[in-house]
Amino acid sequence: MSDKKNVEHNHDEHHHHHDHSLLPEEPELRVKAIETLLLNKGIINSDTVNELIDTYEKKIGPRNGAKVVAKAWVDPEYKKRLLENATKAIEELSYTGRQGEHMVVVENTPVVHNVVVCTLCSCYPWPVLGIPPTWYKSDEYRSRTVREPRKVLQEFGLELDFNTQIKVWDSTSEMRYLVLPMRPVGTEHLSENELESLVTRNSMIGTGLPELPK
Amino acid sequence: MTRIHDMGGRFGDGPIPLKKIDGKVVDDEPVFKTDWHAKAFAITVASASVGKWSIDKSRFFRESLPPKDYAKFDYYEKWSSALINLLVERGLINQNDLIEIKKKAMEDNLEVSQVTDEHQDVLKAKDVAITLGRGGPSAREVLHSPKFKVGQEVRTINYSPNKNIIGGHTRLPIYARGKKGKVILHHKGHVLPDASAHDLGDSPEHLYTVEFLSTELWGDKDGNQKDSICIDLWESYLI
Numbered sequence: 001m002s003d004k005k006n007v008e009h010n011h012d013e014h015h016h017h018h019d020h021s022l023l024p025e026e027p028e029l030r031v032k033a034i035e036t037l038l039l040n041k042g043i044i045n046s047d048t049v050n051e052l053i054d055t056y057e058k059k060i061g062p063r064n065g066a067k068v069v070a071k072a073w074v075d076p077e078y079k080k081r082l083l084e085n086a087t088k089a090i091e092e093l094s095y096t097g098r099q100g101e102h103m104v105v106v107e108n109t110p111v112v113h114n115v116v117v118c119t120l121c122s123c124y125p126w127p128v129l130g131i132p133p134t135w136y137k138s139d140e141y142r143s144r145t146v147r148e149p150r151k152v153l154q155e156f157g158l159e160l161d162f163n164t165q166i167k168v169w170d171s172t173s174e175m176r177y178l179v180l181p182m183r184p185v186g187t188e189h190l191s192e193n194e195l196e197s198l199v200t201r202n203s204m205i206g207t208g209l210p211e212l213p214k
Numbered sequence: 215m216t217r218i219h220d221m222g223g224r225f226g227d228g229p230i231p232l233k234k235i236d237g238k239v240v241d242d243e244p245v246f247k248t249d250w251h252a253k254a255f256a257i258t259v260a261s262a263s264v265g266k267w268s269i270d271k272s273r274f275f276r277e278s279l280p281p282k283d284y285a286k287f288d289y290y291e292k293w294s295s296a297l298i299n300l301l302v303e304r305g306l307i308n309q310n311d312l313i314e315i316k317k318k319a320m321e322d323n324l325e326v327s328q329v330t331d332e333h334q335d336v337l338k339a340k341d342v343a344i345t346l347g348r349g350g351p352s353a354r355e356v357l358h359s360p361k362f363k364v365g366q367e368v369r370t371i372n373y374s375p376n377k378n379i380i381g382g383h384t385r386l387p388i389y390a391r392g393k394k395g396k397v398i399l400h401h402k403g404h405v406l407p408d409a410s411a412h413d414l415g416d417s418p419e420h421l422y423t424v425e426f427l428s429t430e431l432w433g434d435k436d437g438n439q440k441d442s443i444c445i446d447l448w449e450s451y452l453i
Contacts, residue, residue: 016303017278020295022312024319027291028250033319034298035257042332043306044260047339052256055342057245097349102401104423119222119387121273122289131255133243135230137289143224146389146443147432155230156239166441170222172385173421173446174269174352175401201241208239 061130064095065178066199068128069210072105073183074192083107086178090128100127100176106169107180108206113164114179115153115206117145118171125176129204136205146170156207179206187213216374216388217381218284219277223389223432254290258297263337265304269350270411274383275300354418356403361420361449366397368424368452375451376408383411386451390443393430398444399423406448419449 023030038044068090072079082089086103090096103125106114118124119142124132135141145152149166153159160166169177181203187195190213202208221227233240246252262272275296277284284292301307318324337345362368372392376382385407401421409417425444429437 016299017275018280018299019302019309019312020279020283020298022309023298023316027254027288027294028248029319030291031250031254031257031294032324033315034294034301035253036318036324036326037307037311037315038257038261038301039326040329041307041311042329042336043264043301044257045332045336045338046326048260048337048342049253049256051339051342052259053246053252055346056255057252060346061245097347098345099349101349101351102353102404104399117222119389120219120385121276131245133241134247134289135232138231139221139224139285140227140230143221143227144230147223147436149441150438152230155232157237163440166438167425168441168443170387170390170443170445172387173401173404173407173448175421175423175446202239208241 056126056131060127062128062201062204063196064093064130065125065128065201065204066196067093068095068105068178069180069199069204070192070196072180073195079180082180090178095127097127099123100125102175103128103178104175105178105180106167108182110182111163111165112167113160113206114167114169114177115145115149116169116171116177116179117142119143119146120170120172123171123174123176125178128178129201133201153207156202158208179204181210184210184212217277218281220388222387251290254294254297258293260337261297261301261306263345264333264335265300265306266335267300267304268405268410268413269352270383270405270407271413272296272300273407274411275303277383352405353401354403354405354416356418356420360400360402360422362397362400362422362452364397364400367394368397368422369394370424370447370451371453375448377450378409378414379412382408384408384451386447387445389431390426390445390447393426395424395426395430395445397422398425401446404448406450408448408450421446421448422452423447424452 023033072082082105086105090103122132122137146168149168198210200208203210276292370391370393374384375386376384403418404421406417406419423444424447425442428441
């Protein structure tokens with residue numbers, strides 16, 4: 001690409017990064033205005049908008065990930081497949097696609113604790129965890145987790161042993177990370193379904209631990 | 215330099231915004247906190263079927279919002295504002311459309327008309343499940359063999375890797391520039407965001423996960439000797 005073209009390209013992009021200011025500032029009205037414009041231009045369809053919202057409110061969420069974790073806890077062969085090729089192993093449970101095209105599962109052990117962040121935006125494994133919670137997308141979590149993970153985890157109520165290594169995974173590519181937490185002690189008698197109910201969303205991000213059996 | 219989104223390691227942000235009851239974290243937030251959050255999400259996902267921008271381009275448009283807006287906007291304000299800019303850049307809407315719809319919005323006169331000619335690529339409700347289930351894999355074949363092996367020590371370059379566009383998109387965070395680490399995973403070929411964000415093709419490269427010691431990134435005083443940070447990095451980011 002020639003320098004001249006670069007300059008033009010940059011100028012053009014600079015220009016378009018401010019067009020949003022032509023719409024009302026109030027966010028609810030801004031979204032309503034753009035939605036109306038897109039519906040009227042036939043770029044989006046209102047049934048589709050409702051279907052997308054319904055899908056992520058009701059069908060795709062952290063209970064999917066909990067099923068993956070519980071299965072790995074009870075089935076050593078599945079756990080092996082999950083750690084070797086997470087995308088394929090998760091596909092066995094039919095969780096595939098958008099924002100989970102390339103999965104990696106990282107295992108917590110008595111000496112290593114994994115925690116996932118996306119400092120540059122908010123990358124998160126949607127097919128197994130759904131839409132990320134507000135705190136995951138916050139400046140506070142994005143800026144601090146790579147520099148002071150122990151302090152951040154303390155705010156979640158997680159005090160880790162000084163000798164535990166913390167591995168922070170900054171999701172900079174399309175690889176999506178899911179933490180496989182340690183199975184709580186004293187759960188030998190529990191079924192896969194009962195174990196699944198102990199798996200919290202935060203335990204699969206690394207900002208929490210599974211619940212203990214009641 | 216970099217852009218406002220590149221905030222890893224920044225000082226000054228306060229406590230993580232968590233809901234706590236009696237000091238314990240309570241994780242019961244609804245998927246979408248308001249209707250307009252849900253709408254901003256859904257219209258962005260739906261528009262991509264017609265707009266055909268790459269995920270990298272949509273990220274670039276969010277991080278290219280003016281820094282004052284980026285810092286002030288809530289998550290879905292960033293999404294909806296970047297969406298408007300993307301739609302104008304793609305020529306699907308223009309500035310006159312925006313001025314007209316704003317006028318109607320201010321007059322409380324936003325009406326959806328009967329659309330008879332939907333765009334040919336519009337995402338249909340019946341295709342939502344299959345479209346989401348398919349996603350958009352970024353894996354691509356790279357013909358040359360990988361330059362680095364798992365276990366090998368590497369160093370990141372100490373400037374923005376984007377060779378084509380000044381101020382362009384890249385995924386090498388500034389906190390990890392010019393730093394020494396070790397390759398721990400090799401993910402084979404993937405689309406290079408630095409190209410894809412600017413409609414310059416896939417330009418796939420080998421992708422690696424590189425592990426950095428906390429002390430390498432933050433120094434002995436600030437880092438923790440036990441801890442490490444693992445970052446996915448493309449081959450051209452590494453030497």
